[in-house]
Amino acid sequence: GYYTLLMLDEQLSISERTLTTWDENIRVLQALKRAGRTNEAAVLQARANRMRVESSTLTLRNQIAEQENAIRSLLLDPDADMARGSLREQSFPESLSAGIPIDLLSNRPDVREAEYRLQKSFYDINVARAAFYPSITLSGNAGWTTSSGSVGNPSSWIANALGSVVAPIFNRGTNKANLDIARARYEENLLDFQQKLLDAGMEVNNALIAWQTANGRLALDRKQIVALKGAVHNTRLLMRNTTTNYLEVLTAQQRLLEAELSEASDRFDVIRSVISLYHALGGGR
Template sequence: MINKRNIIGVLAMTLILASCNIYKPYKTPEVNTDVYRTDQPADTVNMALRPWQELFTDPALRSLIDSALANNFDYRTVMLKVTEANAAFSQSRASFFPTLNLSAQENISTIQDMHHTEDYNLSANASWEIDIFGRLRSAKRAAKAALYQSIAYKRAVETQMVSSVASGYYTLLSLDKQLQISEQTLVIWEETVNTMKALKETGGVNEAAVVQSQANYYSVKASIEDLRYNIRASENALRLLIGKPAGEITRGSFDDQKLDVDLQIGIPSQLLANRPDVQQAEAGVRYAFAKTNVARAAFYPKFTITATGGYANGVTVGNTPRFFGNFVGGLLQPIFNAGVNRANLRIAKAQQEEALLAFEKSLVTAGIEVSNTLYNYSTTASKLEARKQQVDALLKSSDYTNELLIAGEATYLEVLTAQQSLLSAQLSYINDQLSQLNNVVNLYHALGGGWERPAEDKK
């Protein structure tokens, strides 16, 4: 009777403690509203919500991105990591259910052909931990947060894949354009060499003019070989991104690339909903919070129920078949373990603070990336306008100095200087155009654009 009363008392106390609010509910960390440094008015319209298929209209680029998302080695590896995390989460849910084991035994013995014994035993054992103090529940939440981290990381790789393919594609097209300009310049400078030779015959210029024009010609010719190598290397880099061996890349024209979009950056709170690395960091906070609760639950008792039942049959004198069963309830309360539980709790709390700092850093980093890219877009737009005017002026300067040289009113140095300045400005203009294309790509990526959103998020 005393034992029964003690057991009932312990169970009652356990239920009373379980009814208390042991754990604080998880709250999503607040998002700083001042992470953007921009004069752009606040608006919930966000370009990151646009599917990448709408932003990038070049059919060849779309095909490359599709291929990368299907075949890229890193992305496929991340998909497997998500599968692993999903399996771990399923395993954590299974811990709420009883475990069941089945055992069958047979023992036959004979002693000098006189004594024969046959024993048969079939038994089942079930064990169930009742999660009164939330240890299993917290472990499940930790596994779920780990799954969210894996999903967020997959999204981060997806957005990086889209932006990397787009940037690599635009770089390749810009190299094509630079090669085109350089080859056109090579033809013009070859004509300049011939002009210098003809003028030398008539005494219009000296041998130095001829040699200097030839030096410029060979300089461009050498740079063309560098461009061809860079084109080949860029093609192979894109082939690696799409998970294919080295080869050519089907592509369009640099002059046809237009990304005329409204650069709407939305509001800072949208970074948590859109940017995968911020989502991953927040899931890290959620994971650390759950692990802290697991560590805290180690201070409380574990209540388990064990049941055993079966059938036994012994074929000996006086033995008859029989059923048997056993039901046990157990309560395990940690009393002394050399401070392990306290140390684990301190470690878990410190890791929770680390996760919170990582989340805050991810927000600040995201805000800086958005601010820098937006400002770079603005300055590059102004630079493009000035560079276009520079190229137009140098085109006229090159034509005028050539005419003046033939008329004997300009020196060969003026002609060569004008041609060199024109080529440099033309190549710089292409690089500025490439920078502006990449600014749009980078802003789209910085805001969290490029990953496939669930259907309910698109409504």
């Protein structure tokens, strides 16, 4: 949420600078119109472009206010100060490890939860299997004992126990059913654990791909901005010294605004992908 706020701040700053540029453009076009070098259509086009940017700034201000309120809600403080830095000041890793050991996924709470369920179901099998045996304890010098005390003749006691306790239960299949259920739950939890690992691994890969893609777009954005700044400068020179239509300057400036807004968005996507990777690894590395 904080980095979303910084991205919106950056986009608002770009839009406000562009508004100043459009004001200058309108003044120049009005002067050119008086000199007979352009017409009313060019002036109206420039005013329309300015109003579109002004509308965008109003939308951005509204989004900023909503994001500030969302953060205040998370902080449980409706009066929290929203002083902050800028998007360009943020420092994030410029390279990420391409090979991430799968055991790092054990940091994730959902993977740990599935692992513990698997462990429990394994021990449940042992508990279910133990129910087949009489409740008797081997106690060294004390010999064979039960909850009722010492067993004088273990062989006879076991025979009686099997006859009086285990056999009736076997007739109903209860112990066997419990063992089958425990084994089935173990298989279910094993599959769930495997699925959690696959899902977690996919999230890690997706975050890495998103980071690589956003970085690629960001590099292209920067090259495009340099090219468009040159285009704006050159079309202005051409307009002053040739019959080049001023609409070409307006078009170049509009494309420059769009490229600068895209750069801010892609810089945020780089940050968001790093945060997503941190989450996917259950708290980073």
